[in-house]
Amino acid sequence: MFNMSDPIQEIARLRAEIAEHDARYYKSAQPSIDDQAYDQLKARLLELEQQNPELDSSESPSHSVGDDRAEGFDNYTHRKPMLSLDNTYNQEDLLDFGKRLEKLFPGQELQYIIEPKIDGVAVSLSYEKGRLIRAVTRGNGTEGDVITQNLKHLESLPHALENAPNHFEIRGEIYMSHQEFERINGEREKEGLSLYANPRNLAAGTVKLLDPQQARSRKLEIVLYGLGACEPEDYFKSQAEVQEKLKAWNCPVLEKYWTCRGIEAVWPCIEELDSRRNAFTYPTDGAVIKLDSITQQQEAGTTAKAPRGAIAYKFEAERAETLLHEIQMQVGRTGAVTPVAILEPVQLAGTIVSRASLHNEDEIRRKDIRPGDTVLVQKAGEIIPQVLSVNLEKRPEQSTPFDFNSRLIELGIQAERQEGGAAWRVVARDNPERQSRSLRHFASRVCMDIENLGAAIVEQLVQRGLARDPADLYQLKLEQLLELEKFADKSARNLLEALEASKERPLWQLIHGLGIPNVGKQSAKDLESHLDSMDSIASASMEQLEEIDGIGGIMAQSIVDWFAEPGHQALIERLRAAGLNFQSKAKAGPKDGPLVGKVFVLTGTLPTLGRTDAAERIEAAGGRTSSSVSAKTDYLLAGEAAGSKLAKAEKLGVTVLSEAEFLEML
Ligand code: IVH
Numbered sequence: 322m323f324n325m326s327d328p329i330q331e332i333a334r335l336r337a338e339i340a341e342h343d344a345r346y347y348k349s350a351q352p353s354i355d356d357q358a359y360d361q362l363k364a365r366l367l368e369l370e371q372q373n374p375e376l377d378s379s380e381s382p383s384h385s386v387g388d389d390r391a392e393g394f395d396n397y398t399h400r401k402p403m404l405s406l407d408n409t410y411n412q413e414d415l416l417d418f419g420k421r422l423e424k425l426f427p428g429q430e431l432q433y434i435i436e437p438k439i440d441g442v443a444v445s446l447s448y449e450k451g452r453l454i455r456a457v458t459r460g461n462g463t464e465g466d467v468i469t470q471n472l473k474h475l476e477s478l479p480h481a482l483e484n485a486p487n488h489f490e491i492r493g494e495i496y497m498s499h500q501e502f503e504r505i506n507g508e509r510e511k512e513g514l515s516l517y518a519n520p521r522n523l524a525a526g527t528v529k530l531l532d533p534q535q536a537r538s539r540k541l542e543i544v545l546y547g548l549g550a551c552e553p554e555d556y557f558k559s560q561a562e563v564q565e566k567l568k569a570w571n572c573p574v575l576e577k578y579w580t581c582r583g584i585e586a587v588w589p590c591i592e593e594l595d596s597r598r599n600a601f602t603y604p605t606d607g608a609v610i611k612l613d614s615i616t617q618q619q620e621a622g623t624t625a626k627a628p629r630g631a632i633a634y635k636f637e638a639e640r641a642e643t644l645l646h647e648i649q650m651q652v653g654r655t656g657a658v659t660p661v662a663i664l665e666p667v668q669l670a671g672t673i674v675s676r677a678s679l680h681n682e683d684e685i686r687r688k689d690i691r692p693g694d695t696v697l698v699q700k701a702g703e704i705i706p707q708v709l710s711v712n713l714e715k716r717p718e719q720s721t722p723f724d725f726n727s728r729l730i731e732l733g734i735q736a737e738r739q740e741g742g743a744a745w746r747v748v749a750r751d752n753p754e755r756q757s758r759s760l761r762h763f764a765s766r767v768c769m770d771i772e773n774l775g776a777a778i779v780e781q782l783v784q785r786g787l788a789r790d791p792a793d794l795y796q797l798k799l800e801q802l803l804e805l806e807k808f809a810d811k812s813a814r815n816l817l818e819a820l821e822a823s824k825e826r827p828l829w830q831l832i833h834g835l836g837i838p839n840v841g842k843q844s845a846k847d848l849e850s851h852l853d854s855m856d857s858i859a860s861a862s863m864e865q866l867e868e869i870d871g872i873g874g875i876m877a878q879s880i881v882d883w884f885a886e887p888g889h890q891a892l893i894e895r896l897r898a899a900g901l902n903f904q905s906k907a908k909a910g911p912k913d914g915p916l917v918g919k920v921f922v923l924t925g926t927l928p929t930l931g932r933t934d935a936a937e938r939i940e941a942a943g944g945r946t947s948s949s950v951s952a953k954t955d956y957l958l959a960g961e962a963a964g965s966k967l968a969k970a971e972k973l974g975v976t977v978l979s980e981a982e983f984l985e986m987l
Pocket of ligand 1: 403404405406436437438439440441442443444494546547609627628631633
């Protein structure tokens with residue numbers, strides 16, 4: 322236990338905790354706490370640092386805006402840093418903000434602008450002579466990732482602006498509609514992939530896809546609200562003028578904003594905004610209150626993290642009370658069991674809520690949630706609402722604590738709780754729901770890509786006992802398939818052909834398809850590229866696995882445990898006997914060709930070749946590609962707008978090739 326009265330320890334603990342939440346939010350887009358809880362941690366840290374200035378440090382997360390930069394992107398230094406905003410949660414803090422500004426500008430009447438605070442992913446668009454030249458993420462506030470290639474196709478993105486300042490940056494937010502979010506999650510569910518918790522996370526994940534083609538298949542929206550650097554500096558006089566100019570340029574803009582004189586007049590505007598925000602097309606989680614005058618904004622200056630002339634007011638997440646009818650158990654692809662509250666439908670934040678996640682057994686016990694209870698549910702950005710607490714006054718008399726294990730038995734789910742972990746996992750392999758989920762995952766596009774093996778067919782195969790695990794699929798006979806509902810000769814033959822073709826899939830797709838807990842697509846690729854064959858992966862030790870970049874202790878343990886199970890060893894042998902590819906083809910690639918043994922890194926946009934295309938040509942000629950420049954890199958294939966990788970390659974003396982030079986080499 323930490324000694325909370327010791328500020329040194331508490332500061333250290335808070336910094337570590339905040340850094341972890343930052344990484345979850347900015348890097349993996351999978352936050353585990355809501356914004357309000359996060360802000361509380363930060364506020365406490367700030368308070369301690371102010372009380373103990375000797376313990377303050379410029380490295381502290383209280384002085385930074387997080388960092389979203391990821392591997393594989395070029396970086397760009399913002400001409401004007403992308404700062405964050407200080408938050409307030411009540412009227413008093415808001416008035417204090419106004420008082421501070423009145424002191425800074427004595428005797429001057431202050432005009433404010435009140436805008437919706439969009440809950441999206443921050444982006445900065447650079448325009449030169451009116452033409453859009455790049456889109457960049459916030460990054461660490463100073464330097465961000467170039468994501469132009471992932472946004473180019475956005476219909477509403479303005480590519481050219483008439484009579485625009487020579488050099489300038491427009492700031493905005495990327496978001497995703499609920500409809501699109503549900504479409505993508507629906508598809509992911511069908512493919513047995515993990516689901517995104519909310520549209521913001523999915524939007525953040527999408528702008529950071531390394532494959533622009535995949536990014537194009539997901540519909541993103543953008544809304545622009547402000548300025549970054551601007552030349553000439555006095556081009557705009559007020560923030561309201563910026564809004565109007567953006568509108569005149571046909572940019573996607575805020576549907577509504579308010580201006581008023583004096584801080585006292587701000588509150589009614591915030592209230593009106595709150596009452597209208599559910600009708601906005603973008604998610605709005607608060608209000609941003611700014612000095613309207615650009616000169617005053619500049620004069621007010623900034624702290625390390627936020628401007629002094631603006632502040633955010635966050636709306637409280639919406640909550641409602643409702644009856645919890647029962648607790649159901651959802652079995653995931655890897656056999657993990659998630660408890661779900663089935664609720665009396667209730668209106669919440671514009672939608673009707675009838676289910677809520679209960680996370681795990683400990684969470685239910687901690688909150689003492691029982692069927693029959695009246696519970697408080699909250700929806701804060703997440704699509705799946707959370708059960709916050711129980712209204713004990715409304716608890717029925719005969720109520721007894723919820724027993725997780727008894728409920729599992731009641732539902733016929735054989736599962737066990739792993740030692741040291743919070744999750745229960747199904748143990749019996751004969752759970753049909755689990756079998757069909759894992760077969761669907763195996764057959765999905767990101768795994769073995771078996772065409773014609775959709776959910777309905779998998780369901781029937783499992784029900785009839787024709788397939789329990791992936792190896793069974795390769796034993797299927799034409800006659801057996803013909804017995805399935807709605808299955809004619811043609812479709813049966815197609816399926817058999819697809820199965821045959823799948824035997825040649827790259828090793829990583831097979832590894833991914835096995836559904837080893839915690840092993841996703843990237844880890845499967847990493848396993849293939851470092852260990853070369855199924856046999857070396859199966860026999861790898863913890864140490865060998867942990868040496869691989871991107872594979873941590875938990876994953877390594879999962880892999881070792883999975884291959885240690887006799888049932889899984891038998892499965893592997895049956896897959897081998899069926900003739901599936903167990904070798905890395907990347908390494909077994911052409912032994913001759915102009916690029917044998919050469920390592921390439923790609924950067925920027927090539928004039929004619931797409932990235933995938935270029936990578937395929939390199940591999941076909943015997944070469945390899947890597948995502949980062951190092952001393953082992955032989956060539957950097959650089960296109961337009963190449964950034965930090967180019968600089969690094971030049972520093973290391975790596976040969977830089979243009980597309981034309983590359984094609985000539987081939
Ligand atoms: S002004 C110096 N206005 O919220 C930062 N930001 O929590 C000035 N945001 O970094 C930003 N809507 O990414 C501003 N109407 C709005 C906004 C807005 C959303 C984002 C922005 C900012 C973050 C701060």
